[in-house]
Amino acid sequence: MAAESRNLLSNIRIVLCRPSHPGNIGAAARAMKTMGLSQLYLVSPKKFPHADAGAMASGAVDVLECAQVCESLEAALEGCVLAIGTSTRQRDLQTALLIPAEAAGKALSEAQGGNVAFVFGNETFGLSKEELARCQALMTIPANPEYSSLNLGAAVQVMAYELRRTALAERFAQPELDAADLVEVERFYGHLEKTLIEIGFLNPASPKRLMPKLRRLFSRTRLQKEEINILRGMLSAMESSNNPKH
């Protein structure tokens, strides 16, 4: 495997949101290491560290030891240029669902420019609406429609396998754009919401679906660092003109 492909895999982050069973965290760590991934982030794990995690990780305890525990998905996505959510259900989504090979290609292409996260939900409930809204793309593993319930560790194994398979097989297009860090994008959303309230366009008592719709728009196009600066400059100017003494 070329050094270049290995570096791309080191830019892939696996994020587990609210995992219930520590054994699954260990199985995910093992699955990752067998395929050359190392960045594991855990958002509010129910039990961690835990002996079951260590037992299931087997020879991949180093991945567990380096795992970052975060209190929010937003924090786990710090330093990422793209977050791909995983779903086992075809929900009422307006976003196209990628298959693993497509998601792997997109992720490795973008990993040339920064970290890319694959976000997995809780074993029983999957990703929440709020978590899905933090992702710029969604993927699903095509499964038996009569029983599509992959174990969390098994889902991580399939995705890690697909990433390695794709990394070994292909060369990647350049990243689509010089994407902003997702934490910067979140700060922009915060700024946008605050400004829309100040100018009276968004009623916080009845926000309806305004912010989710704006998020969807910007997730679809994605934002460059420079664009974030421009948009936030516009928002600051709006605030000043709305409240000259500000």
Next chain:
Amino acid sequence: MAAESRNLLSNIRIVLCRPSHPGNIGAAARAMKTMGLSQLYLVSPKKFPHADAGAMASGAVDVLECAQVCESLEAALEGCVLAIGTSTRQRDLQTALLIPAEAAGKALSEAQGGNVAFVFGNETFGLSKEELARCQALMTIPANPEYSSLNLGAAVQVMAYELRRTALAERFAQPELDAADLVEVERFYGHLEKTLIEIGFLNPASPKRLMPKLRRLFSRTRLQKEEINILRGMLSAMESSNNPKH
């Protein structure tokens, strides 16, 4: 998914040789069902049935309940036209190692004509030499050379995923040939060995590598039903001429 592809998946058999941990049997059953596979064969499992197997199978207990327990790999391959062994190691093998996508394509192509087995070894020791010699092809999951140890359930998940992915994506060439059932092939080997001893070509006290070499030759070409009949006819003729009173 077309009915045709679904039927091909139903002709794929997963054979676990001497699994130590019943939890892995359950995980394999769950992995299989999520990808539409159903034929599970267990050769001398250490503990089965077992509560751990049921717990890990989750909604795939039906696959466990239908699992066939066998005393030998030969028995588990009855009714198969092709057996593909899985290896995590690059051994001193003279057979080419397929990658999962190649193995899936070959298996689905041959599954048009009968059952095809994927054979997985014990968690710690893998497949024995004798078990490998019962397989006509070998595959490996390309893994991190620094840590290639996939959990057994995870390895079954990757292979089942690759089979479903391939079944969804492709149309298959016709089977290469009207392959004989592997039990017939084993009977031929038994007949061949007996005859070679009778005619003094094989010394049972010092057999060297004669039979493994002959097995490798016939595994490479594979044998049709008609060819088995011809070869066994030849062996019978040899025996008669060697011992006219026979």
